Amino acid sequence: MEKLIIKGGNKLEGNIAISGAKNAALPIVMASLIGEGRSFLDNIPRLRDIDNLVKILEALGAKVDYKGNSLDIDSDSVNLLEVPYKLARKMRASYYALGALLARYGQAATTLPGGCEIGSRPIDLHLKGFKALGAEVTIEHGLVEIKGENLKGAKIYLDYPSVGATLNIMMAAVKAEGKTIIENSAREPEIIDLANYLNVMGAKVKGAGTDIIRVEGVKKLKGTDYTIIPDRIEAGTYMMMAAITGSNLYIDKVLVEHVKPLIAKLKEMGVGVEEDIGGVRVIGNKNFKSVDVKTLPYPGFPTDMQAQFMALLTQAKGSSMVIETVFENRFGHADELKRMGADIKIDGRTAMVKYTPLSAASVKATDLRAGAALILAALVAEGETEIRDIYHIERGYEDIVNKLQGVGVDIKKVSE
Incomplete structure (x- = not known):
């Protein structure tokens, strides 16, 4: 078994190329x-x-x-x-x-x-x-x-x-x-x-x-x-990583029309997003605001970005609401985020998220996108976060450790 060790506090710089979907x-x-x-x-x-x-x-x-x-x-x-x-x-x-x-x-x-x-x-x-x-x-x-x-x-x-x-x-x-x-x-x-x-x-x-x-x-x-087309969920995940860390990051090989629902939400939060033919640049800041989001079939906000977006909302100033309409059991990441200090309350398919600083903890990926959400949280948590059960993450993110190391993240994969 392997796990990820991530030290929070670094900004992301440069560009990340998106893999096939x-x-x-x-x-x-x-x-x-x-x-x-x-x-x-x-x-x-x-x-x-x-x-x-x-x-x-x-x-x-x-x-x-x-x-x-x-x-x-x-x-x-x-x-x-x-x-x-x-x-x-x-x-x-x-x-x-x-x-x-x-x-x-x-x-x-x-x-x-x-x-x-x-x-x-x-x-x-x-x-x-x-x-x-x-x-x-x-x-x-x-x-x-x-x-x-x-x-x-x-x-x-x-x-x-x-x-x-x-x-x-x-x-x-x-x-x-x-x-x-x-x-x-x-x-x-x-x-x-x-x-x-x-x-x-x-x-x-x-x-x-x-x-x-x-x-x-x-x-x-x-x-x-x-x-094969580029992976819109991978692209969205790295866009949210840039937003949560207040970074200036270019995400390359993105079909912008595929991530329009996320771009709209990021702009609503006050995060800068610049689009071009080959990709998208996210220009983050530390004072982005809370928003509400509801998952829906395409072209609505994708359920596959809900976990990552919830992690992002833990750092948004104010209170946010997340409504999951696609899957009835897709809040497994909330308990793991709470281990890191997140203020999240679940009621059925609705989650209320309030701003709170995060701190490092030992957590586990309960599913693929939950694992990505924990990486987002670890990027801004004080201390060194340990993420276990990373085989879930490796089901959907190609070479994620090297990609993140390439833009300045303090991350490593080690054997348990």
């Missing part, structure tokens, strides 16, 4: 199974989740060459259509195998997936979409099996704009006969990125990024080269 890479890597032949995927982040996904592809029989930030995948050698239990339990994104394998081979199976414990995330909407396309779904002893040799296009209304369900149904529908319409679909940038990749492979997907996606089935898809 984890939440776009995961479904795109799995979608490579639909295309015949090889796909070469670039700007892939080096993360624990990607490592696990590569193991899944290899277990299914695909040939994978993972070098640097690129993946070369040959899907033609796939000979297993069930994700092994031990691999599926390690990551929630294993369920993307269902849509991809169903599209290519007409059947798929996986155990109910694992991942961060941030609340109930059932896959019922995924299964509803598969059934609408004509697939048979059975669930026994935690194993989900899907069979559908001759899928037909259908009109599918999602009761909630689920990102996972939208991605999975898109994949399943690309080779279904006729037209599929997904209504109330998620609009996240990662949806657009998958649609673009599928289209380059030969699919006919229109409307990605809106609440209605139309998919016209085609006979086959062919593997291709593709570059």
Whole structure:
């Protein structure tokens, strides 16, 4: 086991380059199974989740060459259509195998997936979409099996704009006969990125990024080269690190339109933000003010930035309110922040945050974004903070220790 040791009090200087988006890479890597032949995927982040996904592809029989930030995948050698239990339990994104394998081979199976414990995330909407396309779904002893040799296009209304369900149904529908319409679909940038990749492979997907996606089935898809978009959540995290420390930091390789909700909140707090084509500069100050925030599906404020934003609000002058509408159990970081002196009161899905100085403590990352929030708090805490269970952080932030050391943070990773 390893932990992070962070000494607070330093400002961040220079620039940080953003890696490829984890939440776009995961479904795109799995979608490579639909295309015949090889796909070469670039700007892939080096993360624990990607490592696990590569193991899944290899277990299914695909040939994978993972070098640097690129993946070369040959899907033609796939000979297993069930994700092994031990691999599926390690990551929630294993369920993307269902849509991809169903599209290519007409059947798929996986155990109910694992991942961060941030609340109930059932896959019922995924299964509803598969059934609408004509697939048979059975669930026994935690194993989900899907069979559908001759899928037909259908009109599918999602009761909630689920990102996972939208991605999975898109994949399943690309080779279904006729037209599929997904209504109330998620609009996240990662949806657009998958649609673009599928289209380059030969699919006919229109409307990605809106609440209605139309998919016209085609006979086959062919593997291709593709570059993943930058990670908006990583970008937002470093933007908030600059804000909480009152630093002047340039975040490079950012698609500014993807972080507009955060930029709006930072400006409302009195934090300076300058945008350009290649990235964004955050010009912090020590007297930023409190604001209220409510998480919503895109283009609202992202739930994946809520924990980090709560850490930022502990240093905002005044009282703030955080409302979490996406997941019912996403305040696990609050107790850890309170160990560092934060004044946070939780009532259901609402948190009240008041300004208070923070001091170093021994804390643990309860999930991926909670770990990032603790790093934010450690940057301004008096003393030396110890963060344990950092494997959560390494699921979503590539080379975070070296990136932060490069801009002046006193941080090191040590063995327990």
